[in-house]
Amino acid sequence: MTQDLIILGAPGAGKGTLAVDLCPALGIKHISTGDLLREVIASGSPLGQEIDGYVKSGALVPDDLIGRMIKDTLAADACRQGILLDGFPRTIPQAELLEKILADLGRPISAVFYLSVELDRVIRRLVNRVSCQQCGRPYHLINLPPRQAGICDVCGGVLRQREDDKEETIRKRFATFLEKTQPLIDFYQNKNLLVEVQASDDPQVALNFVLKYLAR
Numbered sequence: 001m002t003q004d005l006i007i008l009g010a011p012g013a014g015k016g017t018l019a020v021d022l023c024p025a026l027g028i029k030h031i032s033t034g035d036l037l038r039e040v041i042a043s044g045s046p047l048g049q050e051i052d053g054y055v056k057s058g059a060l061v062p063d064d065l066i067g068r069m070i071k072d073t074l075a076a077d078a079c080r081q082g083i084l085l086d087g088f089p090r091t092i093p094q095a096e097l098l099e100k101i102l103a104d105l106g107r108p109i110s111a112v113f114y115l116s117v118e119l120d121r122v123i124r125r126l127v128n129r130v131s132c133q134q135c136g137r138p139y140h141l142i143n144l145p146p147r148q149a150g151i152c153d154v155c156g157g158v159l160r161q162r163e164d165d166k167e168e169t170i171r172k173r174f175a176t177f178l179e180k181t182q183p184l185i186d187f188y189q190n191k192n193l194l195v196e197v198q199a200s201d202d203p204q205v206a207l208n209f210v211l212k213y214l215a216r
């Protein structure tokens with residue numbers, strides 16, 4: 001059975017951390033629109049430069065651009081067994097577009113996991129966050145440090161801090177979440193798809209909660 005899941009939450013809520021553990025466990029594909037956008041930015045193309053402007057300022061990239069990117073991605077073979085969307089949808093128009101794409105593929109959304117978190121905690125987490133350039137796994141320099149400084153425990157990739165993980169940009173991203181993305185909580189609740197995940201600083205707690213929910 002294909003399993004198409006969404007993780008919803010503010011920046012720093014723990015979406016990426018949950019995703020990198022959950023996807024191998026379920027055999028589904030992790031799709032992070034943030035990671036996809038950072039790849040385009042790293043290419044240095046004119047489109048990458050345009051995207052960089054939005055991301056650096058803590059704003060969202062326009063819906064039509066994300067829409068094209070996500071359509072191409074979901075059509076790929078690697079997504080046949082199921083997907084976990086991390087960072088998409090982030091606006092009501094994006095959620096409506098996703099419904100249409102999945103309906104065309106005959107694949108309804110199975111569940112939307114919502115990770116709630118408050119701003120203070122987000123700042124404490126993100127200013128200390130580094131992530132693996134190769135596999136995307138996030139670390140926290142104090143609470144969840146890598147065994148060897150600067151190196152990913154899992155794949156040996158190099159750890160980097162994200163350019164948008166500065167306090168001022170984090171505050172702007174959080175405000176963008178409240179304005180543009182928070183309405184999705186009601187949107188999915190009304191469709192009976194929303195599952196609120198118990199908040200914790202221990203990533204294992206969220207992972208176990210979700211695995212238990214899916215096995216019910």
Ligand code: ADP
Nearest residue numbers: 011012033034054055059060061066087088090
């Ligand atoms: P976080 O959830 O920690 O903010 P992401 O890696 O998901 O990190 O996103 C980083 C940035 O990429 C966002 O601040 C935004 O500028 C852009 N972005 C990611 N996903 C989307 C999306 N679905 N729609 C618009 N912009 C997006």
Ligand code: ZN
Nearest residue numbers: 132135152155
């Ligand atoms: Zn890694």
